[in-house]
Every structure is written in structure tokens, then in C-alpha cells.
Amino acid sequence: AEFEEAENAEAIFSRIENKSRKIESLLKQYKPVEALKTALEGSPPQTKDERCKSANWIVVHRAIMAIKDVDSLFSSLDPEYYDVLMKYLYRGLSTGDRPTCDQCLRIHEKLTQRAGLGCILRSLADKVNTV
Amino acid sequence: QHDQIVSGVDWSKNSNRIVTVSHDRNSYVWSQEATEWVPTLVILRLNRAALCVQWSPKENKFAVGSGAKTVCICYYELENNWWVSKVIRKRHDSSVTSVAWHPNNIFLATASTDGKCRVFSTFIKGVDAKYVVNLPDAPADIKFGEQIMQLDLSFSWAFGLKWSPSGHTLAYVGHNSMIYFVEEVGASPSAQSVAFRDLPLRDILFISERLVIGVGFDCNPMVFAADERGLWGFLRFLEERKTTSSSLPYSSQVLSEKFGKLYGQSKSGLNNESASNAAAHENCITCIVPMKKRESSSEVVTRFFSTSGLDGRIVVWELAEEEE
Numbered sequence: 099a100e101f102e103e104a105e106n107a108e109a110i111f112s113r114i115e116n117k118s119r120k121i122e123s124l125l126k127q128y129k130p131v132e133a134l135k136t137a138l139e140g141s142p143p144q145t146k147d148e149r150c151k152s153a154n155w156i157v158v159h160r161a162i163m164a165i166k167d168v169d170s171l172f173s174s175l176d177p178e179y180y181d182v183l184m185k186y187l188y189r190g191l192s193t194g195d196r197p198t199c200d201q202c203l204r205i206h207e208k209l210t211q212r213a214g215l216g217c218i219l220r221s222l223a224d225k226v227n228t229v
Numbered sequence: 230q231h232d233q234i235v236s237g238v239d240w241s242k243n244s245n246r247i248v249t250v251s252h253d254r255n256s257y258v259w260s261q262e263a264t265e266w267v268p269t270l271v272i273l274r275l276n277r278a279a280l281c282v283q284w285s286p287k288e289n290k291f292a293v294g295s296g297a298k299t300v301c302i303c304y305y306e307l308e309n310n311w312w313v314s315k316v317i318r319k320r321h322d323s324s325v326t327s328v329a330w331h332p333n334n335i336f337l338a339t340a341s342t343d344g345k346c347r348v349f350s351t352f353i354k355g356v357d358a359k360y361v362v363n364l365p366d367a368p369a370d371i372k373f374g375e376q377i378m379q380l381d382l383s384f385s386w387a388f389g390l391k392w393s394p395s396g397h398t399l400a401y402v403g404h405n406s407m408i409y410f411v412e413e414v415g416a417s418p419s420a421q422s423v424a425f426r427d428l429p430l431r432d433i434l435f436i437s438e439r440l441v442i443g444v445g446f447d448c449n450p451m452v453f454a455a456d457e458r459g460l461w462g463f464l465r466f467l468e469e470r471k472t473t474s475s476s477l478p479y480s481s482q483v484l485s486e487k488f489g490k491l492y493g494q495s496k497s498g499l500n501n502e503s504a505s506n507a508a509a510h511e512n513c514i515t516c517i518v519p520m521k522k523r524e525s526s527s528e529v530v531t532r533f534f535s536t537s538g539l540d541g542r543i544v545v546w547e548l549a550e551e552e553e
Contacts, residue, residue: 181424213426214406214425214426214427215406215426215427215428216405216406216407216424216425216426216427216428216429217406217424217426219404219405219406219428219429220405220406220407220424222405223384223385223403223404223405223406224384224385224405225384225385226384227384
């Protein structure tokens with residue numbers, strides 16, 4: 099299934115920049131779960147432009163690395179975010195960067211317990227909305 | 230008769246004929262004469278494997294889905310005493326994995342590995358004309374091969390397409406652990422995409438208008454039900470499976486064993502699961518068919534059904550009264 103390019107690249111970049119500012123502010127207030135929700139909102143950007151996807155990934159990565167308590171993350175994260183979070187965890191695991199992989203693996207374990215194998219399946223099977 | 234894998238088989242209960250299709254691109258209709266089953270070859274005119282087959286409700290036609298991205302509608306021509314195949318060549322971008330007839334004997338739904346579900350008209354003048362007067366809200370141009378609807382709900386392979394007993398609801402599964410329900414297909418379709426926790430399904434069965442059983446890679450049938458508002462959701466697994474002290478559901482148990490080392494924890498040795506669980510199926514369940522229905526004035530309910538899988542087993546299930 100193809101989709102129309104909803105916005106052009108500039109619009110997407112400025113949206114991501116806004117998100118980034120909001121996230122930094124939330125992190126200063128020690129609200130890492132809110133920050134992650136903000137990062138995951140509107141993700142992945144509806145475009146084939148890899149630069150947009152990478153820019154969004156940087157923002158999501160910042161929020162993922164800021165999570166300290168994974169258990170409390172899942173007590174307040176809505177299930178609608180599970181599938182898209184799983185996709186970003188796999189992107190994180192693919193970086194090979196040690197701290198990133200450690201963090202993503204930690205969250206992956208809990209997310210899988212919470213959301214089941216179906217969540218992993220959906221992140222693998224979706225070749226259209228890639229992160 | 231067939232040279233290669235028989236990929237589809239269907240038995241018409243009223244006319245007592247069996248139709249088989251195979252990767253050898255052929256189809257046979259088998260009729261019973263005394264104790265023997267006698268095959269009649271049907272020329273499908275396919276250049277790729279046939280993947281699935283189903284008799285129409287009136288058993289005067291059958292539909293074959295193929296790897297050639299086509300669907301063959303076959304009907305019996307009395308004058309020539311043979312089965313003729315009319316091919317729907319348009320529309321599909323990939324193999325047709327599953328076909329399902331609407332109770333009106335005209336509409337056919339198809340599921341494909343291009344992720345889409347489509348509904349076509351298979352109206353054939355010689356065969357269907359006498360029945361058309363009874364068709365409720367039939368579209369004006371019900372020409373053979375006309376596409377009535379296309380559903381773009383899934384981004385991955387679609388399987389297991391089935392209509393509910395009344396034809397009001399259409400359901401199918403995606404290879405991404407989703408099941409899709411579409412209501413009011415003709416008039417104003419509304420779709421629900423239900424994501425579930427576990428491994429993808431391969432086939433489904435409507436037990437009644439509001440109860441669906443799905444089977445697939447979890448080797449344990451799943452029950453889906455629609456509540457009073459018509460919202461579908463996963464209810465439970467059909468089989469009780471023993472869980473370990475960490476009380477994870479079956480599939481997560483297996484996952485933890487395998488991932489234990491990855492996460493840097495060592496799980497203490499779990500019991501040999503196959504011995505203690507005595508699960509009905511040990512490998513992916515690929516097919517579920519109804520066996521006995523109970524028809525009351527209000528609705529049709531399937532009480533007995535059977536499943537078969539890649540483990541080579543056929544299991545017959547009986548639904549307890551409470552399920553309905």
C-alpha cells in the first residue's frame with residue numbers, strides 16, 4: 099500500500115524540531131514517559147524521505163535513552179504506542195552502539211512481555227510505515 | 230491424479246462431490262460411484278499453481294485462487310458435459326491465497342499476498358440468472374469479474390478469508406498478527422482492525438455471527454467475539470495450556486527460554502513442555518473447517534469443527550454450551 103506524501107520535507111523537519119524542544123523541556127521536568135510519548139507521536143513521519151526518518155529517530159532515541167525505570171514506563175504508556183515503539187527499538191538494536199543496544203534490549207524484554215509476540219510480528223511485517 | 234502438492238480440497242455436502250486443486254495447475258471434480266471416487270479433469274488454464282478452492286453455496290460453481298494472480302470460476306456446462314473455467318485476470322497484484330463465497334452465490338471475496346481483500350461478482354448468465362430475482366440490494370451492473378470492493382487494511386499477506394453465516398460480516402487475517410472484520414460489505418462497509426498479542430493466524434471459522442475461531446502459528450485456536458456494540462476483540466485461547474510459576478502465557482514461555490541467554494539471565498530449566506502440556510497441535514494449524522451446525526430459528530451455530538496442521542494431525546473439537 100502506498101501513501102501520498104502528506105507534507106513536504108521542510109514541514110516535517112520543523113515539526114520534528116518542535117517535538118525536540120518539547121521533549122527537552124519534559125526531560126528537565128523529570129517526565130521521561132511523557133517525553134517518549136511526545137517523541138512517538140506522529141511517528142514514523144509519512145514520507146519516503148530517509149532524512150526525515152533519521153531526524154525523527156534522533157528525537158525518539160533521545161527519549162528512549164532517558165528512560166531510567168522501565169517498569170514504570172509500561173504502567174503509564176498507552177498500548178497504542180506499543181507497535182511503533184517496537185519498530186524504534188529494532189532501529190536502536192541495529193545501530194550496534196553499546197549503550198543504545200543495552201537500553202533497547204532492556205525495554206524490548208518488558209515490551210514483549212506486555213505486548214506479546216504479535217507486536218514484534220507487526221514491526222517486522224510493516225514495510226510501508228518504516229522507521 | 231495430481232502430480233504435485235494438492236493445495237486445496239472442498240467437499241460439497243448436498244451434491245456429494247469433492248473438488249481438488251494442486252500445484253500442478255490442474256483441478257479434479259470427484260464423484261462417488263458405488264465405493265469408488267471417479268475424477269473428472271477440469272482445465273483451469275493456469276500457468277501457475279492453484280492454491281485454494283471452494284464450492285459455492287449452491288454447489289453449482291467453484292472458485293480457485295492461484296499463484297498466477299488470477300481466480301478461476303468453474304461451472305458445469307450441461308451441453309458439453311464438462312466443467313468450464315472463466316478466469317478473473319484483473320486486479321490482483323500477487324498470489325490469491327484464499328477465496329470465500331457470499332451466501333448469495335454471486336459475490337466472491339478473495340485474499341491475496343498483496344495484502345488486499347477484494348470482492349468480485351461471479352455472475353454467469355447461464356448459471357445464476359434464475360436466482361438473481363432473490364438478490365437483496367444487488368448492484369446494477371453485476372457483470373462477471375467486476376470488482377465490487379477492495380480493502381487496503383493490511384500491509385502484509387492476507388489469509389483465511391470467511392463470511393459470517395448471513396453474509397453480513399467478512400473477516401480475514403494478516404501475516405502481521407492482525408485480524409480484520411468488515412461489516413455491511415455491500416451497502417456501507419465499516420472495518421475493524423484487531424491487533425492481538427500472539428503469533429499470526431492462518432485460517433478462521435465463523436462459529437456464529439458473533440464468534441470467530443482463528444488458528445495459526447500458536448498451535449492453539451483463538452476465540453474472537455463481538456460484543457453488544459459490535460466491537461470485535463480477542464477473548465481467549467481455546468485450549469488450556471499449563472503455565473510455569475512465572476505465569477507467562479504459553480508463547481511467552483517459549484520466548485523466555487530462547488531469549489533467556491540474550492537478556493543475560495539464566496532461567497532455571499523448565500519442564501519438557503511437550504510432555505506435560507499434551508497440546509492438541511504441535512505445529513502451525515493451517516486449516517479449520519466446520520463439521521456440524523445447529524440451526525435454530527434465530528441463528529446458525531457450529532458446534533463441531535476440525536483443525537489440521539503442519540504436524541500432520543487432524544483434531545476434532547466440540548464447543549461447550551457456554552461458548553455461545
